[in-house]
Every structure is written in C-alpha cells, then in structure tokens.
Amino acid sequence: MDPNNSDAYDHYDIYFQSDYDRYMRDYQAYEHYVALCEQEAGGSSSGPKRRRTYIPCERETAEQRLMDDYFGDEEFEPKYPEENFRRRYHMSSTLFNKIVNKILSYDVEPIPEYFTYFTQHYDATGRLSIGPIMKCTSAIRQPAYGTAPDAFDEYLQIAERTSRECLDNFTKCIHVLFAETFLRKPTRRDIEKTYQLHEQKDGLPGMLGSIDCMHWEWRICLKALHGQFKRRDHKYPTLMLEAVADQRLWIWHAFFRVPGANNDLNVLYGSPLFDDKLADTAPECPFVVNGHTYRKCYYLADGIYPARSTFIKSFSVARDEKCLQFKEVQEAARKDIERAFGVLQGRWGIIRQPARAYQINMLKKIMYCCIMLHNMILEDEGFEVNVRDLFVSPTPHIQRTWVERCELHLRKSKELRDRKTHIDLRQDLVEHLWNNH
Numbered sequence: 312m313d314p315n316n317s318d319a320y321d322h323y324d325i326y327f328q329s330d331y332d333r334y335m336r337d338y339q340a341y342e343h344y345v346a347l348c349e350q351e352a353g354g355s356s357s358g359p360k361r362r363r364t365y366i367p368c369e370r371e372t373a374e375q376r377l378m379d380d381y382f383g384d385e386e387f388e389p390k391y392p393e394e395n396f397r398r399r400y401h402m403s404s405t406l407f408n409k410i411v412n413k414i415l416s417y418d419v420e421p422i423p424e425y426f427t428y429f430t431q432h433y434d435a436t437g438r439l440s441i442g443p444i445m446k447c448t449s450a451i452r453q454p455a456y457g458t459a460p461d462a463f464d465e466y467l468q469i470a471e472r473t474s475r476e477c478l479d480n481f482t483k484c485i486h487v488l489f490a491e492t493f494l495r496k497p498t499r500r501d502i503e504k505t506y507q508l509h510e511q512k513d514g515l516p517g518m519l520g521s522i523d524c525m526h527w528e529w530r531i532c533l534k535a536l537h538g539q540f541k542r543r544d545h546k547y548p549t550l551m552l553e554a555v556a557d558q559r560l561w562i563w564h565a566f567f568r569v570p571g572a573n574n575d576l577n578v579l580y581g582s583p584l585f586d587d588k589l590a591d592t593a594p595e596c597p598f599v600v601n602g603h604t605y606r607k608c609y610y611l612a613d614g615i616y617p618a619r620s621t622f623i624k625s626f627s628v629a630r631d632e633k634c635l636q637f638k639e640v641q642e643a644a645r646k647d648i649e650r651a652f653g654v655l656q657g658r659w660g661i662i663r664q665p666a667r668a669y670q671i672n673m674l675k676k677i678m679y680c681c682i683m684l685h686n687m688i689l690e691d692e693g694f695e696v697n698v699r700d701l702f703v704s705p706t707p708h709i710q711r712t713w714v715e716r717c718e719l720h721l722r723k724s725k726e727l728r729d730r731k732t733h734i735d736l737r738q739d740l741v742e743h744l745w746n747n748h
Contacts, residue, residue, distance in 0.1 A: 370469070373445070374442050381404070382404070382444070399452070400452070402684070411443055413488050414429050415443055417488065423487070424480075429443040430443070449463060449467055449473075449474050449477045450477040450482075451481075453474065453661065454478070454661040454680070455659060455661075457663060459667070460472075479676070482680040483676065486679060497519070499596060501563075505557050506519075506596065508558055512644075513558070514747055518608070518610070520610055521648035522610040522622075523652070524552065524553050524574075525551070527550050527552065527674070528545060529666050540570045542572050545571065548571055550569065550570065550571055550666075551570070554652070558644075562651060566581075567678045568671060568674075568675050579616065585621070588723055589727075591723060596608060600743050601746075607620060614627065618734070620727055623733070623736065624737075632745075655685055658685060
C-alpha cells in the first residue's frame, strides 16, 4: 500500500495523514464553528455585526461641576441658591446631605452590597469611581422628574445602566434606613396628636385620617399579565396603592402592588391595615363624642367602603340640616387623602406618568421610597416625628395558644365589622357638630 496515496486510507485514520492535512482540517472546522456563532449572534442579516460604542465619560469634571453648582465648599458658596436646590431635588440640601451621610455611615456586619455601591473606591486602572453625591443625585432626579435613566448623561456623565443601578440601590438603602421611622404604624402619642389636630381643624374627634386608593399606570406591562392589571377606565394596566393620610398629608399607611383590575373594596380585604387590631397589639386611645366613649379610632371613607366601626361614611342624601352639615364636613375633611395623592404625584413625576420598569418589585420599591421621602420632607419642613416611642411595644407580649389566637381574631374581627357601632358613632358625630356649630 502506497503511503503517499491518501485515497488508500480509511476516512477515520487521520493519524496516518501528514501534519499539514490535520492542521487544515482542524482550521476549517474552527472557521465553520466561528461562522455559525456569528450567524446566531447577529441574526440572518449579512451586514457587519453591531458592537457597543465606547463613550468616554469625564465624570471627574462632572462631579466638580455638580459640587460647584449646588454644594460648594468652605471657601466658596454654591452657584445656585437654596431655592434652586429645592426646585430641582424636591427637598432641602440639609435633608439630602442627611440621606447621603446615613448611607455612607451605615455600619452593619456584613454590610449589604447596595450600601457598598455608594462607597467611592479605585478601579483596576487607578481611577476613582463615581462619587456618592453624584449617584444619589441621579437616583433622586429620576423619580423627581420622571425621566429616562440616561436623561442626565450630558450633565452627570453617568451611563444609562449606571443610572438604573443607582436608583435600584438607592431605594433599597432608603427602605432599610428609614422604613421603621417614616413608614410605620402610629404610636399612642401620634394618635393623640392627630386627634387634637383633626378636632381643631374639622371638629371631628377620634379621627385618624382618610383612606382611599390610587392607580399607577404600568405602560410596559407584560402581555401575559394584562388580564389582571388592565381595566376599561385606564389606557394602560395599573397597580393600586391604598393609603391613609391625615390633615398634614402625612401618610400613615401604604399598601401597594395590587393589580389594577380590583376596586377599593378588594384592596381592603387583602390590606394589612387592621392586622395590629386583630392581633390586639394596637394602642388603645379612647375618645368621647356626644357623651359616649369609643375605644377605636376611625377613618373617613367614601361610599364603596363597608359600614364598619372604623369607617365613617357620608350620607347619600341629607335628610335635614344636621345631616347636611355633617355631609359637608365629612366630604371636605376626606379630601386630605386626595390632596396627599396630588402632592405625592406632583413631587415625584415618576408616579404621575406611566411606569417604564418591567418588574413589579422594582415598581414597589420606587413607590415606597417616594412615600418615605414624602414623609421625610414633611418632617424636614417642621412636622415633628416622635422617635422616642417608635420601637416601644404598645402592649406586653402575651403567650397565647392557637385556640386563644383564633378566638381573639374572631372577636376582634366581629368588633371591626360592627355595623351598629358605625351607625351610632356617625349619629354622635352629627350631634357633636350641630351642638358645636
């Protein structure tokens, strides 16, 4: 057999071939593999493959310009006064610096990654990363203006992906740092102050606030979820927010993430609004109306809510002058929650327009972050927050068996759904307003 005749060898006897033939065969197989990979990555088009364009960002210059414009230093005053800072950050510079310092000084072992994200460090090339003030500025202005993440790229020199990361990590930090203070149940002192505030303003003793729901449109909702999030009276699918606000527009309760195909009553059935009352852990603050003592505070509600002992609704038709006066007072005081929604949407433009995020959890974090910042701004403007009683348990912890917990839940639920108490309390309020007119 002639070894130079390649046809004399079997197809699988590649070890008898020369080194050049084996190299060419492997090279051709490799080229074919690379061509298949490029075809799969680039699609069916035969044109050149599109690659990411590198855009150099002068973030050091942008950071220095930001500091000169709004923060200044010990020698120089900032270019823009405090009024411009409030208009563009929707909060005071003192509150903004407080938030940044809280994030940087958070000391817990192990520290979460979303806190270390705002720490400035050197990269592999020896260049400093983006500073915490620039990252917080990008995170604040996105919900404030409701713009796309890359809208401030020209001024802050921050790419779109980095802006999204800033907002995501910022919302997580805000929830960890301030949720227990600015998104909490009211304490005994809070309830007493709210009683006094509403009685002086509206003449309604025992009122804790007004309750209602708001829709946030979700423009890019997944098609598979349109059936449960879409309703006829809205152009886009929506998510619902249930909230309770007092006369100062302070939001005491927020429950978000309910599909928009529900109504206010469906949201109430899944809301944790009365969980503390059902568990017998809510502080009792009794009040007196028209000579009768009541132990549970109440909320002003519209006609869709049920007739419960903790809800006070208006009359559909006023039968006499007393009912007419109560109807006018109740409807005027219930506008507090509507004003709170208006201020919340006006302050944070991202809630006023359809949302562009894909994940429901991201929308939930943004909504709760905006509510907490809303309360923080109110506190910064002079509304006192009772920090001393925040972490004090209103009632001692009592060990109960499973049967006792079930009996307690049934008894408290029956008290909350008592229609007779609702009617008696509303009639006492009618007489109280008429006698103090």
